[in-house]
Amino acid sequence: MSQTANLDTDDRTEASLTNWIDRFDGLKSLPEDTRTRLARGSRVRRFPEGAVLFEPGQEADRLLLLLSGTVRVQQSSDQGREVFLYRVNAGESCVLTTACMLAFEDYATTGIAETPVLAAEIPRGTFDALVAESRVFREFVFRAYARRITDLFTLIDDIVFQRLDVRLAGRLVELADADGVVHATHQVLGTELGTAREVISRLLSDFQKRGLVKQARGAVCLLDREALERLARGGER
Amino acid sequence: MSQTANLDTDDRTEASLTNWIDRFDGLKSLPEDTRTRLARGSRVRRFPEGAVLFEPGQEADRLLLLLSGTVRVQQSSDQGREVFLYRVNAGESCVLTTACMLAFEDYATTGIAETPVLAAEIPRGTFDALVAESRVFREFVFRAYARRITDLFTLIDDIVFQRLDVRLAGRLVELADADGVVHATHQVLGTELGTAREVISRLLSDFQKRGLVKQARGAVCLLDREALERLARGGER
DNA sequence: TGGGGTTTGGTGACAAGATCACCGTGGACC
DNA sequence: GGTCCACGGTGATCTTGTCACCAAACCCCA
Numbered sequence: 001m002s003q004t005a006n007l008d009t010d011d012r013t014e015a016s017l018t019n020w021i022d023r024f025d026g027l028k029s030l031p032e033d034t035r036t037r038l039a040r041g042s043r044v045r046r047f048p049e050g051a052v053l054f055e056p057g058q059e060a061d062r063l064l065l066l067l068s069g070t071v072r073v074q075q076s077s078d079q080g081r082e083v084f085l086y087r088v089n090a091g092e093s094c095v096l097t098t099a100c101m102l103a104f105e106d107y108a109t110t111g112i113a114e115t116p117v118l119a120a121e122i123p124r125g126t127f128d129a130l131v132a133e134s135r136v137f138r139e140f141v142f143r144a145y146a147r148r149i150t151d152l153f154t155l156i157d158d159i160v161f162q163r164l165d166v167r168l169a170g171r172l173v174e175l176a177d178a179d180g181v182v183h184a185t186h187q188v189l190g191t192e193l194g195t196a197r198e199v200i201s202r203l204l205s206d207f208q209k210r211g212l213v214k215q216a217r218g219a220v221c222l223l224d225r226e227a228l229e230r231l232a233r234g235g236e237r
Numbered sequence: 238m239s240q241t242a243n244l245d246t247d248d249r250t251e252a253s254l255t256n257w258i259d260r261f262d263g264l265k266s267l268p269e270d271t272r273t274r275l276a277r278g279s280r281v282r283r284f285p286e287g288a289v290l291f292e293p294g295q296e297a298d299r300l301l302l303l304l305s306g307t308v309r310v311q312q313s314s315d316q317g318r319e320v321f322l323y324r325v326n327a328g329e330s331c332v333l334t335t336a337c338m339l340a341f342e343d344y345a346t347t348g349i350a351e352t353p354v355l356a357a358e359i360p361r362g363t364f365d366a367l368v369a370e371s372r373v374f375r376e377f378v379f380r381a382y383a384r385r386i387t388d389l390f391t392l393i394d395d396i397v398f399q400r401l402d403v404r405l406a407g408r409l410v411e412l413a414d415a416d417g418v419v420h421a422t423h424q425v426l427g428t429e430l431g432t433a434r435e436v437i438s439r440l441l442s443d444f445q446k447r448g449l450v451k452q453a454r455g456a457v458c459l460l461d462r463e464a465l466e467r468l469a470r471g472g473e474r
Numbered sequence: 475t476g477g478g479g480t481t482t483g484g485t486g487a488c489a490a491g492a493t494c495a496c497c498g499t500g501g502a503c504c
Numbered sequence: 505g506g507t508c509c510a511c512g513g514t515g516a517t518c519t520t521g522t523c524a525c526c527a528a529a530c531c532c533c534a
Contacts, residue, residue, distance in 0.1 A: 075390050083397050085390070099383040109390060132369055145382060146336040152389050153312050153322070153346060159396055160320050160431040164491070185511065194397040196492060201512060217500070217511065401520070422482065433521060438483060454482065454529065 020044060020067050020120055023091055026140035034134045041126030046118055053111040053119075054097050061124045064094045069117030073097065074191070075109050084192040085109065086151050095144045159194060167193055168203050170232035172213070172222060180222040189220075257281060257304050257357055260328055263377035271371045278363030283355055290348040290356075291334050298361045301331045306354030310334065311428070312346050321429040322346065323388050332381045396431060404430055405440050407469035409450070409459060417459040 021027045021035055030038065044067065047053060053064060053071055064071075071088040073096075088094055088111070097109055122130075130137040158167055171192055175182045184192075186200040193200070204220060207213045212228055214221040222228060258264050258272055267275065281304065284290060290301060290308055301308075308325040310333075325331055325348070334346055359367075367374040395404055408429055412419045421429075423437040430437070441457060444450045449465055451458040459465060 075394055077394055077398060081398055083393060085393065096386055099379055099386060128372070128375070131375060132372070135365070135369070138365070138368060142336055149333055149336060149386070149389075152386075152393070156320055156322070156389070156393060156396065156431075157312055157314055159393065161314060161318055187511080194393075197512080198493080198514085199491060201514090202491095205513080215512090424482080434483080435485085435522080436520060438485085439520095442484080452483090 020065075023067060024065060024140070025091070026143055027136070030134065030136050034130065034137065037133075038122070038126065038130060038137070041129070042120050042122040044118060045121050047113045047116065049113055049116050051113045051117070053113060053117070054094070055110045056108050060098050063098050063122045063124075063127050064111075065120040065122065066090050066092055066094075067118040067120060069113060069115040069119075071117060072112050072114050073109055074112070077108065082191050083194045086148065086155070087114075092147075093144045095141060096148045099145070164193065164195060164199060165203050165206070166232055166234075168200065169207075169212075169228040172220060173225060173228050173232060176222050176225070180225060182220040182222070183218065184220070185218050257302075260304060261302060261377070262328070263380055264373070267371065267373050271367065271374065274370075275359070275363065275367060275374070278366070279357050279359040281355060282358050284350045284353065286350055286353050288350045288354070290350060290354070291331070292347040293345045297335050300335050300359040300361075300364050301348075302357040302359065303327050303329055303331075304355040304357060306350060306352040306356075308348050308354060309351050310346055310348050314345065319428050320431045322392070323385065324351075329384075330381045332378060333385045336382070401430065401432060401436060402440050402443070403469055403471075405437065406444075406449075406465045409457060410462060410465050410469060413459050413462070417462060419457045419459070420455065421457070422455050 019039070021030065021038060027035075027038075047069075054060075056076070066088055068090045070090070071094065073085045073088060073094070075083045075085055077083075094111060097111060131141060168189065171189065172182055175184060177183070182189075186197045186204065190197045190200045204213065204215055207228075208215055212222070212224050212231075214223055256276070258267065258275060264272075264275075284306075293313070303325055305327045307327070308331065310322045310325060310331070312320045312322055314320075331348060334348060368378060405426065408426065409419055412421060414420070419426075423434045423441065427434045427437045441450065441452055444465075445452055449459070449461050449468075451460055
């Protein structure tokens with residue numbers, strides 16, 4: 001059922017990772033003692049691609065800070081439908097889900113490693129102590145919240161007001177690798193944008209007709225990145 | 238422009254309000270000294286209906302806890318479009334906006350008093366001190382976050398997957414007063430649900446044909462509350 | 475009391491998007 | 505080679521969004 005069991009076990013041998021703290025802007029200015037405390041009170045873990053980092057029904061006993069890789073956070077509803085909510089990148093944290101877990105059981109967001117992930121895991125005790133003790137850490141946490149929340153606000157705004165072709169164009173640019181290739185099925189893109197596969201199919205074949213992309217099975221190749229970006233930006237109404 | 242200037246001035250004469258703290262479940266178990274500190278470090282303010290409690294560009298120097306009345310929080314976009322995000326009721330707080338203000342300037346949510354409002358205002362200094370000192374207060378704050386965030390999650394889910402008639406039915410039941418009357422124009426209902434006035438008009442006249450509601454200017458009267466509730470609940474797909 | 479403007483709501487036409495049903499194709503695996 | 509399945513294409517139909525325009529109700533003020 002859950003893939004949580006697949007997680008690699010605690011990996012303390014990664015000595016080079018004791019100073020992962022500096023990878024987080026907001027934590028750089030932590031005073032020395034607090035920093036030690038944070039490093040000691042947490043541990044670095046490795047998750048394979050596809051691992052479920054958190055899911056409904058799980059206890060919220062820790063905060064994850066991503067050192068590398070990306071995590072997709074999505075809302076799964078009763079009937080198996082899914083909406084993509086946001087993506088957590090290296091240098092960011094999973095505060096929202098932690099908060100939700102903390103308070104209720106009836107939330108329904110899942111966090112999935114899209115790539116192999118390295119993350120610092122701060123147990124609840126350490127988290128609580130640091131929030132109490134350190135102004136810097138507090139600010140870090142609240143800023144993380146704020147960032148996610150504004151993301152959600154703009155997501156809602158987009159869903160309600162933005163045209164789908166505009167949103168798709170933007171997402172393609174975002175997801176493209178260095179070669180301008182997006183490795184995703186129509187289904188996945190549909191879930192990301194909260195729409196149906198068919199709609200993505202039609203939009204993409206339209207893009208293709210206009211020479212913006214070329215399609216392949218399980219991948220989309222951006223031909224005219226500039227035009228897509230223009231479409232994505234110019235989509236204001 | 239802003240109505241913030243309309244706010245009543247500081248109202249310390251309301252002696253009966255020094256123990257407003259007990260109106261908040263999460264704060265009841267505050268130890269005596271912390272409680273005193275919270276009461277002293279904050280003040281109770283009164284806002285007239287229509288007052289803007291917070292808006293883009295304002296500094297996040299305080300947290301509001303609602304003692305009575307309701308506040309509508311909405312996202313206003315570039316082109317004057319608005320989406321209703323959530324409603325803050327008595328016994329709840331405006332944590333999200335505070336967080337957003339705390340971290341960025343480029344958010345765009347506005348809080349408007351829908352009724353006359355009485356609120357405890359906790360200045361940033363007090364807030365920070367209490368978060369540091371009191372485990373109970375900390376938990377209160379994080380739970381407030383969690384509550385709002387899950388609300389946003391379900392809002393997104395609804396917007397993406399739920400049919401409008403179902404959402405409208407639910408909202409009508411929610412907004413109806415004791416007599417089963419909703420005092421709102423089609424425009425307002427449209428904004429609440431993130432849709433256009435015309436759509437609301439059509440849905441309502443459909444509801445009327447089906448004998449579920451009766452319409453009047455600026456108001457909707459629920460005729461068959463049960464049926465509406467059934468529609469709202471049964472809307473799962 | 476009677477304009478005149480504003481707010482509210484109604485409606486038709488059309489575009490965008492969602493949903494359903496069904497099919498073809500290309501890969502993976504045996 | 506055959507079978508199964510994930511992936512994608514397409515038409516029909518329904519829901520929702522957008523635009524344009526109108527009519528009635530209400531408000532304000534002369």
